[in-house]
Amino acid sequence: MPLRPGQRLRERFQDWLARRAPRQRGVIELHRRRVYILPTRGGGYFGLMVFTMLLGSMNYSNSLGFALTFLLAGLGFVSMHHSHRNLVNLRLRPARPAPVFAGDDAVFPVILSNPSATARYTIYLDTGEGGGPVTDVPPGGETTVRLPVPAPRRGRLTCPRLRIYTEYPMGLFRAWSWAAPDRHCLVYPRPAGDLPVPAPRAGAAAGRAALQAGREDFVGLRRYARGDPPRQIHWKAYPRSGELMTKVFADPREHTLWLDAADLTHLPVETRLSQLARWVLVAERRGLAYGLRLPGVEIPPDTAGGQRERCLRALALYDHAG
């Protein structure tokens, strides 16, 4: 498909940027040579106003008018240096972003540190389209800003090229720089689908009896069945509902739940992953011992912690090119 000229231009610009500011690990220092500066629209109007004042002062041969005009011209020139200085030698340290679910915003924390003895005011950070956070950085100090970036798809979201800019002090000039931190945010599949969680399988003995044998973790309630031990009846709910309910406990050590992609072969891949993600969350909430099986991946049940992250990570990165 042929590209529209604007789009082509934009892509060439992005290529150029990629060459100018390659992906960087660790601390990114805004060296003098990579800080650019141009007048803003307001700066243009300011220049026009100063020029008008110059013409007026000439017409009226007004010395104080000349003095003020030249003072404002000087202010413009000096403010250019100040805007530039406001950005130069700042340091960006992108921190590790917390994983998010697809469809949410990934939040990339960036630590701005100011190694100089002059305060930096009104530093904006965005991805080139505005709407980013703004902050001051005290002398010798640091500030953390959080840059939200939409994460529409599961996988590994690379931190977009960051634009860091300032118009302080006068708003007449904008100094900016680009940074491409080598940071990624893990994007889990969006939990979706309403298929019930498969029943835990515990070797030979499975089903309700096995569940009843559990003593440790409360899983939920079910309708009373003849033979349930009386101490597991949820007496408190009886006056309200008029129905007898039995508390169900599971013993994760003995009975494990396998969340298996093979159970969902009738669904498209992404839907399948979304369903699995939801099951992971449900299983986690119920405190079940669970494992995950994907084609080529098997995560055995583990209650030592971090199981949720392991599973979601596997789902995020399943068959992922990035």
Add this chain to the structure above:
Amino acid sequence: MTMRADLQRLRLVAVMAVVCAPHFARVPAWIGTFASAVLLWQALAAWRGWRAPGRYLRLGLALLAFAGVYASFGRVNGLEAGVALLVAMLTLKLTETRSHRDVMVLLGLCYFLLVTHFLFSQAIFMALYLALAAWLITACFLDANHPQGPLATRAALRNGAALLAQALPVAALLFVLFPRIPGPLWGLPDDAGVSGSSGLSESMSPGSISRLALSDEVAFRVRFDGDAPPPSQRYWRGPVFWYFNGGEWRTGRAAEALAAPGEIDWRGEPKQYELTLEPHGGHWLPALDLPRRGPGRPDAGGALRAPDEVRHRRLYRAVSHTDYRLQPDAPVAYREAALQLPARGNPRARELAERWRAQVPDPAAIVDTALRRFRDEPYRYTLQPPPLRGGDRIDDFLFESRAGFCEHYAGAFTFLMRAAGIPARVVTGYLGGERNDFGDYLIVRASDAHAWTEVWLAGRGWVRVDPTGAVSPARVERGLGAALGPDERPAHLMRGGMVLRYRLEAAWDMANAYWDRWFLAYGPELQQSVLSRIGLPDLRAMILALTGSLTALLALIGAILLWRARPRAPADPAVAAWRGFCRRLARAGIERRPDEGPAAFARRAAAAQPERAAEIRRIAALYIELRYRDAGAPGTRRRLLRAVREFRPRSA
């Protein structure tokens, strides 16, 4: 919208008030009230978090202000009407200012409004006030560019001052070197500059000069290359009037047709001087009587006239001779123009002159007779003469009231001379000049305005005769303050005994004189003379010098700013503590050699002070752990700092 007080907006309103305030005295009272009310309303709105007014209310107010300005001035352009409209609209603009862009526009317009103040006043106080206003606007600009919340007031003011201070050398460079071209570019509005109220007018009638005597405004200042002439010779020539219509004296058509006098016999030493003339709205350029060389062109009466009205302060050099013979053989046309009288009126004066003419054959003797009459008879010199009645005002003055100011005496004397057949004309100008000891120059004020007579005597030419001197010799010798009675003396001339005040005034006038001479008068002419003196003869050199020095200056400012923004190694408290430890030991006589590491030094110090050995070794160990091992265990630094704080070596 938040319900909290909006500090940034309050600051904006305050800055607007400061910027607009000096205009409130100049625009019609209702606009001042209107603008103040809008500002107050906006301040309250910012304080209480009120909602912005609706579009229709804003539009209605704007139309109201527009109509009001039109009703007050009959137009909306021109200087005063334009300023009134600008003030009203700017304050109204505040009511709809919400976005960052709006605030920036408003603050830019505040700078613009500052420049309009200078069209009304360029005094030192005004410049200081407006420098303050520029500072506040700049600080507000910083605040507006800090959207996270209001900047600390101190930081905004300090950074604003720093910006302006750095802009100042750039402005100075541009002020001196930016090529000035003679204005105006497109013509001035009718009401630009000053009204002619403070200067001599183009006609003279009773009251026209005594009106000026009440004003202490400076007319001009003069600096002589050598000694200033004595007070009795400080006659400054202004417009010369030849034509009398019975009521007032004017130059007249006959004299306007005459050329400048060619035949002048210059005597004595030339007096060279530099004169700074305040704008007066007229054409004439005062000069010491009689000017030989100067700006403008001399007219038939020998007074210097500028082709354009003097609307700006003007600086010029001139050469004069106080001793001269002007037209000893004046052509008939000049003499005839100086004998014109209205066909009738003032019969008693005419009769008196006819009598003199019959009794005294010599014109010079007639002049003396007339002067003697003023001296011997009870004529009074007064600022408040009784009003003259009827059509024959000269008769009324000469024979009834006998009280008047210089214009009465000069007018009546000239009339008498003409009636006696002696060519005579009225000369107006200034008499006097107060010496300023601080600056070594003379100040001539509006109150020094004077009128005298010149009579033409065959062989001697035009001779100055000052009838006022016959009535009140003190006026010529010692000035107006000495000539008037104490109850009549204008306030600014009462200086008896107040030495300190007098000296303060002199110092202040000198400051003003330098301000005028070097700052306000810095235009194309002064720029050229100053720059050619420092080796920049033409426009090309000027522009090259400006570009070069501006580039260098900006590069310097940029370099200084970058140097101040350089990264600094964070001061490690551990290093500071170790240095303190070494200092204390050095005071105790154990000095660390530059090549000595902490361990070696600690061993030596421990050996020198065995009773403190444990402490010394511990401090060194902690320091080494912090500095030379990987960061050290948590709390190591704290332990080091405490150990050093508590360490007291045995004094030497």
